[in-house]
Amino acid sequence: MKLILTDKPLNISTDSLDKSVKIIDLSTLKIANCMGCYGCWTKTPGKCVIRDDAVGVYPCIAKSDEVLYISSVKYGCYDTTMKTMLERAIPVQQAFIRLVNGETHHVQRDVAMKNAVIIAYGDISAEEKEVFEKLVERNSKNMNFKSCKVFFTTESLLEETVNNEVRKWKI
Amino acid sequence: MENIIILNASPRAPKSNSKIYAQIFQKYSKLPTEYFNINKLNHMEICNKIEQFSQVLFVFPLYADSIPVTLLNFLKTLENNPPKNKPVISVLINCGFIEPEQNDTAVKIMQIFCKQNGYVFGSVLKIGSGEAILETPFRFFVSRKIKKLASSLKNKNYGVFKTTMPISKNTFIKASTNYWINYGKKNGVSKEEMQTMKIENN
Incomplete structure (x- = not known):
C-alpha cells in the first residue's frame, strides 16, 4: 500500500497509479491532540481511546510500505496539522522498549517497513532545514522507515514537487 | 526583580511527570516561581502573564521526537502576542528512552523559536528514562540536576545538563x-x- 498524507488540499495526479495509493488530506479531518494517557498501550492496546478521525489514519500508516508526507514547517518541526497526527499514531507501537542500532525505541506492532519521502514546504531557513532533517532521521527509527528522503520547497511549487515524487511511483 | 514562570506543556499536565519535575525545581529555586499548565484555552492568559517574569522555564516530554503539539501551538500564539520585555527561556525536557540525547532535536526546535522571536536561550536539562526514574532509587540523580538547573537560572550562568538512570x-x-x-x-x-x-x- 502507498500512502500520501498531506496537511493541505492538493491536486495530485494519481490516474496512472494502481489502486493501492491512498491520499489522506488531514486538513479535512477532525483530529484531537494526543492526551498522553497511554490508553493505546495499556488499556486498549493498538487502539486510541479518542475515537475521532485519527483512528482511520494510523492503520493506513502502519500498512503502507511507501509513504509520502507533505507538511509545512514551523521552527524546524512539522507544523500543527501533521504533528498532531504523528502524535496520535502511537497506537502502532507497544509500550515495550527494544534496542534499534544500539538505541532504545518502542517495539512496533504490525507496521510495514517503509520507504518514506517527506516534502516540507514554506519559507524555511537553512537552520530549520537542518533541524527538520535531523527530526526526520530521528523519526525513521521510531516509524519503521527503511529509507527516507526530505525535499524542501516553497508553497507555490508544492504541487509540482509532490507530483514529481508521485510520478516516481509509476516507474 | 528576577523571577521565573514555569510552564508545563505536557499534554497531560495535571497528572504528568513534568509537573513533578516542576515541583522539584520550585523546591530548589532561590528565585520566586509561579507555575502554570498550558492548555488549549489559556494561551492568551499565559502570554499576558509572561510580561511579569524575567525568565521562563518550559517543562515538557518528548513527543514523536520533538516538542508536543501542545507546546508548538502555544509558541505560535506567543509569537503573535509577544511580551514587551522578553524573558530568558530555559527548557526541562524528559523522554522515556534511556538516552537523554534523544531530546536534542526538541531542544534545537526551542532554540529556533527563541532565535526567530528574539528571546535569549538559557539553560537546558535533558532527562532520559524520564517516565520511570522518579519511582526508582535514582530519583536523586534527577533532583541533583534540577538543583543545578535552578542555580544556573539564579546565577545566569546558563548551561546544558543531562541525566538518566545509571x-x-x-x-x-x-x-x-x-x-x-x-x-x-x-x-x-x-x-x-x-x-x-x-x-x-x-
Missing part, C-alpha cells in the same frame, strides 16, 4: 518492561494483550 541498556529494557507490565496490570490488561500486533482490528 544502568546498562539491557537492564533498562528489563526494568521498563516490568514497569509497563505493572502499568497494564493496574488496568486489568496482561503483558500478552499489550503485546498484540493488531492495530485497531487489523
Whole structure:
C-alpha cells in the first residue's frame, strides 16, 4: 500500500497509479491532540481511546510500505496539522522498549517497513532545514522507515514537487 | 526583580511527570516561581502573564521526537502576542528512552523559536528514562540536576545538563518492561494483550 498524507488540499495526479495509493488530506479531518494517557498501550492496546478521525489514519500508516508526507514547517518541526497526527499514531507501537542500532525505541506492532519521502514546504531557513532533517532521521527509527528522503520547497511549487515524487511511483 | 514562570506543556499536565519535575525545581529555586499548565484555552492568559517574569522555564516530554503539539501551538500564539520585555527561556525536557540525547532535536526546535522571536536561550536539562526514574532509587540523580538547573537560572550562568538512570541498556529494557507490565496490570490488561500486533482490528 502507498500512502500520501498531506496537511493541505492538493491536486495530485494519481490516474496512472494502481489502486493501492491512498491520499489522506488531514486538513479535512477532525483530529484531537494526543492526551498522553497511554490508553493505546495499556488499556486498549493498538487502539486510541479518542475515537475521532485519527483512528482511520494510523492503520493506513502502519500498512503502507511507501509513504509520502507533505507538511509545512514551523521552527524546524512539522507544523500543527501533521504533528498532531504523528502524535496520535502511537497506537502502532507497544509500550515495550527494544534496542534499534544500539538505541532504545518502542517495539512496533504490525507496521510495514517503509520507504518514506517527506516534502516540507514554506519559507524555511537553512537552520530549520537542518533541524527538520535531523527530526526526520530521528523519526525513521521510531516509524519503521527503511529509507527516507526530505525535499524542501516553497508553497507555490508544492504541487509540482509532490507530483514529481508521485510520478516516481509509476516507474 | 528576577523571577521565573514555569510552564508545563505536557499534554497531560495535571497528572504528568513534568509537573513533578516542576515541583522539584520550585523546591530548589532561590528565585520566586509561579507555575502554570498550558492548555488549549489559556494561551492568551499565559502570554499576558509572561510580561511579569524575567525568565521562563518550559517543562515538557518528548513527543514523536520533538516538542508536543501542545507546546508548538502555544509558541505560535506567543509569537503573535509577544511580551514587551522578553524573558530568558530555559527548557526541562524528559523522554522515556534511556538516552537523554534523544531530546536534542526538541531542544534545537526551542532554540529556533527563541532565535526567530528574539528571546535569549538559557539553560537546558535533558532527562532520559524520564517516565520511570522518579519511582526508582535514582530519583536523586534527577533532583541533583534540577538543583543545578535552578542555580544556573539564579546565577545566569546558563548551561546544558543531562541525566538518566545509571544502568546498562539491557537492564533498562528489563526494568521498563516490568514497569509497563505493572502499568497494564493496574488496568486489568496482561503483558500478552499489550503485546498484540493488531492495530485497531487489523
